[in-house]
Amino acid sequence: MFDLVVCGGGTAGAACGYTAAKLGLKTLVIEKNIHLGGAITSALIIPAMKSDKKGINCDFYNDFVQKMSAYGGQITYCDGNDGWFNPEIAKIVLDEMLTDAGCHIMFGTDVTEVNCEEKLIKSIKVNSKILSLHIESKYFVDSTGDGNFSLLAKNKILENYKNFQPMTLRFHVSGIDLEKFSNWITELDKNRDVTTSCVVNGEIHLSTACTWDKSRNWALWPVFGEAVNNGDLEEADTAYFQLFTVPGMQGTVSLNCPRIIADRELDPLDPVDTSKALITGRKQVWRLYNFMKKYFPGFEKSYISNIADMLGIRESRRIQGKTVYTKEDIISGRTFENPVLSADYPIDIHSYKKEDSVLDKVKQPYQLPIEALCASDYENLFLAGRNLSADFEAQAALRIQTSCFSMGEAVAKHVASLFL
Ligand SMILES: Cc1cc2nc3c(=O)[nH]c(=O)nc-3n(C[C@H](O)[C@H](O)[C@H](O)COP(=O)(O)OP(=O)(O)OC[C@H]3O[C@@H](n4cnc5c(N)ncnc54)[C@H](O)[C@@H]3O)c2cc1C
Incomplete structure (x- = not known):
């Protein structure tokens, strides 16, 4: 029995697992690949876009930068951005950060079944090459990027946008x-x-x-x-x-x-x-x-x-949360009582067509509420990363790594607060 199972040890999932374990929760990260980091390591996506380092829920990011720097895998470059990383060293550093924090990790393992009773997820089934296990936990996080866990749990999925953004192979x-x-x-x-x-x-x-x-x-x-x-x-x-x-x-x-x-x-x-x-x-x-x-x-x-052994995917499945964060929230710079993050990255929509991509700068920083990371249909399922509950345009601003790190960290802190 775990306190928290984090499904997907990528950008948001690694931050979530690290923070939860540091806060004393018995935490398991389940990752289908053989290393942590997701888009950063598997899809070779760097740099982490610049964010306010004095902002909200940046402890994981600060610790990551510090350790990456000590291992020679980080530089501060271009407009003072300290998010230039070496993806290979990131694999080693993330392993160490999470295991030192006391987080359990299962690599090469896929969540294949989610068992629910009314508004609670009770257990999951995971499969690796030779093992098939049932795992119980009080809380779960979907940080799979594609919302795979929420799909298995039959949580509501937000409607697809009319167009896809092109994928990239780095x-x-x-x-x-x-x-x-x-x-x-x-x-x-x-x-x-x-x-x-x-x-x-x-x-x-x-x-x-x-x-x-x-x-x-x-x-x-x-x-x-x-x-x-x-x-x-x-x-x-x-x-x-x-x-x-x-x-x-x-x-x-x-x-x-x-x-x-x-x-x-x-x-x-x-x-x-x-x-x-x-x-x-x-x-x-x-x-x-x-x-x-x-x-x-x-x-x-x-x-x-x-x-890269993983396609760079900007947006796929977005999960319905207790609220759906919108483009208007971004543009108006809406603030919330207990924000998950503060960011000012523009709405960045890539297009298949010429002269059709959008990079809409924002006038002021915007905040994200925790309700956009609470799944609509379950009391013990949370979202972190690019599969958050947001409309297409808002997701196009929030998908950057620094925001995903903050989402993972915020969800871990929120779950820890539920044990108090
Ligand atoms: C081409 C491209 C360029 C980009 N450039 C930048 C940039 O310069 N700077 C920036 O900050 N952001 C950039 N981004 C955005 C950013 O990198 C991603 O949006 C972000 O890293 C996604 O984080 P995530 O945690 O949601 O998903 P991921 O990091 O992809 O993590 C998801 C994890 O879940 C695992 N998983 C999935 N399904 C299962 C399952 N069933 N069981 C177990 N594990 C599972 C996956 O293996 C993966 O490790 C870019 C994105 C793209 C596509």
């Missing part, structure tokens, strides 16, 4: 002469419209980007145009391109692309579509890598060192 390229590349890209982007480059802790750190939207003066656009004309890239490969260095991985860049543009919009919850996305994405990775090798000075001896 990858790493190593063996780069960064000095040579930095000299070339900073000369090409003389006005520094998008490119950054500097030395942090004796290592070159840089970032650059280019998209097919003409919102900015992309210095790389003529290079992409030439590659398309020469047949080295397809137009879809130019939809979104972004690269940046990774702390503790010299000569390596992390690619926040390809944005997977297939012949139709793909459903992130349909295994036929996600399989198509993976195959299309890996083809795009191969073209983009060969493009960089041919057109970017410094990439001559480079190689693909990692392709």
